[in-house]
Amino acid sequence: MKLLYSILPPFDKLLGPQAYSPQSSWRPIAYLVQQPVPEGLLLYNTLTKALALLDAEEAESFLRGGVPSEELARQWFLVPQDHDDRQLAIQIRHIVRMLSDETVPITTYTIFTTTDCNARCFYCFQKEAVRHTMSPETARQTADFILAHSAGKHVRLQWFGGEPLYNKKAISLICKALQSTGITYESGMISNGFLFDDSTIQEAAAEWRLKDVQITLDGTEEVYNRVKAFIYPEVNAFRRVIRNIHGLLDAGIAVRIRMNVDLYNADNLIQLTQQLCSEFKGTPGFRLYTHPLFGEEVAGAAIYHEDKRKLLYQKRETISRLAREDSLTANENLRGPWKIHQCMADDDSCVTILPDGHIGKCEHFSDEGFVGHIGRDGLDEQMLLSYKALRDETDSCRTCPHYPSCIRLNRCVYSEYCFPEMREEMSMIIRQSMLETYKKLKEAKDA
Ligand code: SF4
Ligand code: SF4
Numbered sequence: 001m002k003l004l005y006s007i008l009p010p011f012d013k014l015l016g017p018q019a020y021s022p023q024s025s026w027r028p029i030a031y032l033v034q035q036p037v038p039e040g041l042l043l044y045n046t047l048t049k050a051l052a053l054l055d056a057e058e059a060e061s062f063l064r065g066g067v068p069s070e071e072l073a074r075q076w077f078l079v080p081q082d083h084d085d086r087q088l089a090i091q092i093r094h095i096v097r098m099l100s101d102e103t104v105p106i107t108t109y110t111i112f113t114t115t116d117c118n119a120r121c122f123y124c125f126q127k128e129a130v131r132h133t134m135s136p137e138t139a140r141q142t143a144d145f146i147l148a149h150s151a152g153k154h155v156r157l158q159w160f161g162g163e164p165l166y167n168k169k170a171i172s173l174i175c176k177a178l179q180s181t182g183i184t185y186e187s188g189m190i191s192n193g194f195l196f197d198d199s200t201i202q203e204a205a206a207e208w209r210l211k212d213v214q215i216t217l218d219g220t221e222e223v224y225n226r227v228k229a230f231i232y233p234e235v236n237a238f239r240r241v242i243r244n245i246h247g248l249l250d251a252g253i254a255v256r257i258r259m260n261v262d263l264y265n266a267d268n269l270i271q272l273t274q275q276l277c278s279e280f281k282g283t284p285g286f287r288l289y290t291h292p293l294f295g296e297e298v299a300g301a302a303i304y305h306e307d308k309r310k311l312l313y314q315k316r317e318t319i320s321r322l323a324r325e326d327s328l329t330a331n332e333n334l335r336g337p338w339k340i341h342q343c344m345a346d347d348d349s350c351v352t353i354l355p356d357g358h359i360g361k362c363e364h365f366s367d368e369g370f371v372g373h374i375g376r377d378g379l380d381e382q383m384l385l386s387y388k389a390l391r392d393e394t395d396s397c398r399t400c401p402h403y404p405s406c407i408r409l410n411r412c413v414y415s416e417y418c419f420p421e422m423r424e425e426m427s428m429i430i431r432q433s434m435l436e437t438y439k440k441l442k443e444a445k446d447a
Contacts, residue, residue, distance in 0.1 A: 001058060001071045004042075004441055005051040008335060010099070011092060015048065017074040026078040028062075030085040031401050035431040035438075042434045047089055047404040048076050049335055051437065086397075089404045096338040105151035108350040110158040111142060111174065113167035115355060115366055119192050119237075120229040121218070123260060123293055125413075129367050131162070132355040138374070139170040142353050143177030145374040150183065157187040159208075160352070160363060165195035167355075175208050188212045194230060194237055196244040205251045212254040212285075215245065219268045220275065227265075242279075245286075254285035259319070262293040263302045266315035273322045281326040288323050289330070290316045294413065303419070313421040317428070324432065332433040342407040342415070345387040361387045364413055391415055402426050 006012055031047040041059035043052045054062055058069060072078045079085065114133040117124070134142070146155060155178070159171055178185055186209045193215040196204075204210040218227040221238040230237045245255050257276065259269050269290065280286040292312060293301045302308035323329045344350035345362045351371070352360040359372040359379065371387075372379040389410040397403055400423060408415035 001069050001075075002053045002055075003050065003071070003075060004053055004438070005049065005335060007045075007076065008049040008338070011048060011095075014095065015076065018076050018079070020070050020073045022070070025081045026073055027065075027081050029076060029079045029083070030399050031089070031404055032077060033401055033427055033430045033434065035434040037435070037438055042438055043072075043077050044334060044430060044434050045075075045077055046401050046430070047085075047092060049338075050075055050077070051334060051434065052077060053438070086403065092338070092404065093340070097340050100340055104349040105153055106146075106149040106349055106351055107153050108156045108158065108344065108347075109142075109146055110160050110344060110350070110352040110363060111164075111170075112160050112162065112352065112354050112366060113139075113164045113170040115162040116166050117161060117163040117192075118166060118194060118231050119163065120231070121216075121227060122229075125364060133167050134170040134355040136169065136173055138355065138357045139173040140177055141357060141374050142170075143174045143181075145353070146174075146178065147181050147183060152183070155183060155185040157185055157208075159187060159189040159191070161190070163192055163195065164189055165191055165200070168195075168200065171208055172203070179207075185209060186211050188214070190214045192216060192228065193241040193244045193248075196247060198247065201244075201247045201251050201253070204248075205253060210253050212256060213248055214256045214258055215241065216258045216260060217241070217272060217276075218260055219265050220272045223265060223268050224272075245280075249280075249283055249285050252285070254287070257286075257288035259288065259290045260293050261290045261312065261316060261319070263308055263312055263315075266312060266319075270315065270318055270322070273319045277322055277326040277328060280328065286328060287330050288319075288328050290319050292316070303417070309419060309421055313425060316425070320428075329432075331436050332429050334430070334433050334437055339405040339407065342409050342412065345409055345412065346407070348384075362411065369411070387411055394418065396420075396423070 007015060029045060029047070031045055033044045033046060035042040035044070036059070037053070040053055040055045041062065043054065044050075052072070052075065062072075112134070114131070115129055116131040116133055157174070164171065175185075175187075188211055191213055193213065218224055221236070224238040225236065228237055248255050259272070261269050273288065276288060292303045294303060302312040320329060341347040343362075344352070350361070352363060353374060354360060354366060354370070357374040358370040359374060360366070360370050361384065362369065369383065370380075371383045387409065391408040391410050396418065397406070400406070402423060408418070
């Protein structure tokens with residue numbers, strides 16, 4: 001066995017090498033992901049983040065459940081038959097939390113400049129919500145709030161809506177106010193991309209310090225124009241958004257394309273992916289990914305039906321493969337830090353700020369579930385705790401390789417289900433990263 005990555009610090013010291021006895025009966029730990037390579041078999045431990053290569057002979061023996069390698073056992077790839085893997089994962093998660101500084105300043109602000117929008121997507125979770133737009137006065141108070149709660153740290157602003165560009169004025173006001181205080185910041189945006197133009201892109205790069213934009217494309221030109229149903233029927237919205245994506249990339253702003261996929265548009269999205277691959281292949285900063293349609297807005301979505309779900313995930317995999325072949329997907333960082341939060345909702349360093357100044361914890365709660373207001377001191381501790389409450393574990397969690405990093409919040413619409421296809425997709429993403437990592441390590445060694 002060749003250890004490519006050892007156990008991630010500080011657990012290399014805390015766990016130490018596992019005591020080994022050839023008399024014990026050993027089995028693979030539940031948190032292994034395997035990936036064959038021409039030289040043998042890669043093993044990645046999602047708990048320790050260690051990566052190993054078995055040569056062809058060792059791989060064959062490992063896959064047959066043969067005699068354990070002492071080194072595999074010492075490095076926690078194997079554990080005794082009666083080992084409680086889940087308990088070990090819980091302990092590690094507990095220690096990681098203790099080691100992290102929980103009394104953090106607020107450094108990530110998702111700011112809803114408006115809940116109004118210039119598109120009319122049928123699946124939008126905000127389509128029935130009351131539409132509010134942030135006033136200049138609230139924008140200035142937002143900047144004051146950021147200044148008062150970020151403890152001088154670098155701040156990340158995430159512009160959100162509705163369509164955040166529908167109220168550019170609020171963005172400019174907040175950025176100008178922050179600049180005058182000397183606070184350092186950068187920003188990202190979730191946008192439909194329609195309202196960008198040359199001068200907005202220049203202002204975004206220079207003043208808003210915009211680093212990345214997520215733009216949703218729901219189909220090729222005709223399908224997209226129908227699904228988005230923009231309020232400007234005379235404009236070809238698809239072409240305009242593609243033009244703006246080029247403009248953003250030229251200005252050094254990364255663009256992440258999100259494709260909301262269900263069976264009704266999956267084949268069309270495969271077609272769109274082919275078009276995007278040929279148009280953006282090799283363009284730095286361009287990425288794409290799919291997201292299955294979910295939630296009460298789309299009660300008939302394929303994800304809720306076993307037979308349709310399988311087909312949907314096959315089509316998603318086709319899209320991912322096409323994007324991967326042209327290096328347009330992001331890879332999982334195998335050595336990333338241990339996860340202690342699911343998202344902004346259970347992370348004390350993040351808040352949302354609504355157009356009327358209410359403070360929230362989740363993008364999906366724009367009308368209720370607030371934890372405070374920028375005009376008042378303090379946050380509602382009970383409400384904050386309610387966002388951290390976890391869902392019950394299921395039987396599948398006991399043997400799931402993703403358990404060490406799986407945090408499922410009770411209030412999160414995306415945590416409601418965990419289907420086998422989702423888990424397989426997560427494993428596939430890890431396997432892909434194992435291949436990429438191995439390739440890079442080999443290249444570095446050959447260089
Ligand atoms: S919720 Fe799903 S992904 Fe998470 S540990 Fe359980 S089975 Fe695995
Ligand atoms: S919807 Fe879920 S993942 Fe998104 S912010 Fe809310 S709790 Fe987090």
